[in-house]
Amino acid sequence: MKHLTAISFVLGFALLPQIDTGRTVWDGVYNEAQAERGALxxxxxxxGCHMENMAGQGEVPALKGTAFMDRWxxxxxxxxxxxxxxxMPPLRFRTPGTPxxxxxxxxxxxxxxxxxxxxxxxASELALDALDKVQIVGREGPAPPPNFALVLVVGCMALTADSRWVVVAATEPVRATMPDIATAEELRASLAKRFGTRQFRLADFGYLGAEFRPESLRGQKIQVKGYLIRQREFERISVTSLQTVASRCG
Ligand code: HEC
Structure with a gap:
């Protein structure tokens, strides 16, 4: 009996991180004492720069409100x-005494x-190792990335009848970090992702270097990172990273 209890304790503990990944900023992820220390x-x-009420001033952005939330x-x-x-503080303002x-x-x-x-x-404080497990989401829940956001999509590289490179059968765009880099972890996750129903025009291959040949990726499963540009007729991604995740889409 004792033995069983010990095992279930260990198992329960092992499951905790999984539960953690579902947390958002609405779940009470810090406590008042911590925020009070933070206020000081x-x-x-x-x-001094962002103002006591976080409203910002001049070129110093506000740290609360809609525009701030849309970026994060x-x-x-x-x-x-x-x-x-x-x-923070920005390099150009940093003095040798900046702590x-x-x-x-x-x-x-x-x-x-x-x-x-x-x-x-x-009830409890926000811990350093929980930062990547807590999602920032708006009051209405997760929303499509705003215009010009850095995004990641997975889909199939294709050429349209009018000779434009597109990613078809693409996933919903999700917000990305590190525009120029496709980490091994991201590529593994992209390989496991199912195709979706979206289509995006791929623009600005120049950024990928003179050697980049889109033809060589035709028909492959790709991971694209770039800036999302919403237009009425179509959506475009200004590409910053494009990687094969599988040699075929089927
Ligand atoms: C000397 C002035 C100055 C100080 C001090 C300063 N900031 Fe900033 N902060 C800026 C400016 C200016 C920007 C805009 C980006 C830039 O110019 O680098 C900025 C941008 C930011 C952003 C990005 C905002 C957005 O809308 O995306 C955050 C977050 C931030 N600051 C938080 C902080 C925090 C927290 C501190 C204290 C630890 C701090 N800043 C100290 C001037 C300052």
């Missing part, structure tokens, strides 16, 4: 954390941003 650090390190929704918390950690904050402090500040954007507090 925000005032000290960020408020449907990503995990990780890219937002990384931007704050690596790029380097700890990862914990950046996490606390991030929870204060969540609070300011009306995402509810919960």
């Amino acid at each position: 650090d925000y005032t000290k390190n960020c408020g 929704r449907d990503y995990s918390l990780q890219p937002l954390f990384s931007l704050i950690k690596t790029e 380097k904050l700890s990862d914990e402090t950046y996490t606390d500040i991030l929870t204060y941003l969540l609070k300011a954007n009306d995402f509810p507090a919960g």
Whole structure:
């Protein structure tokens, strides 16, 4: 009996990360004490530029509201954390005395941003290793990426009757990071993805280098990253990375 309990405990524990991946910022992923610490650090390190109420000023963007949310929704918390950690304050404003904050402090500040954007507090603190498991989603749930967002789609490389390169049978576009890079992990996930029903024109191959030959990928299953440009007649992706994931689409 004791033995069984031990096993189920271990199993239960092993299942936890899976449950975690379904979490969003609406699930109370930080607590009040953490956001309060974050507020103090925000005032000290960020408020001078972004303003105490996060409304921004001049070229300094607001850290709450619709425009801010549109840039970050449907990503995990990780890219937002990384931007704050690596790029704030911006290089051109950095003085030799600018303090380097700890990862914990950046996490606390991030929870204060969540609070300011009306995402509810919960029982426990947001941990550093949970950042990539919590999705930022808007009040209405996940939404299609906005115009000009960096996206990833998987589909089949094809040439239309009027000689335009397109990705057909494509998946719904999801927001992506690292425009020029296709990681091994992404390619593995793309290989496993089923084809969809979308079609996108592929534009700006020049970015991929002079050697890039679209013909060589015709009929292959591909992973495309690029900037989504919505137009009335068709949607276009300004390509930043294009990789084969399988040599055939069937
Ligand atoms: C010296 C002024 C300054 C300070 C201090 C500063 N920022 Fe910024 N922040 C900026 C500017 C300017 C931008 C716009 C991007 C750029 O110019 O690099 C920006 C952009 C951002 C963005 C991206 C916003 C968006 O809409 O996508 C976030 C998030 C951010 N800052 C958070 C912070 C946090 C958190 C701190 C404190 C740890 C901080 N910033 C400190 C000036 C500042």
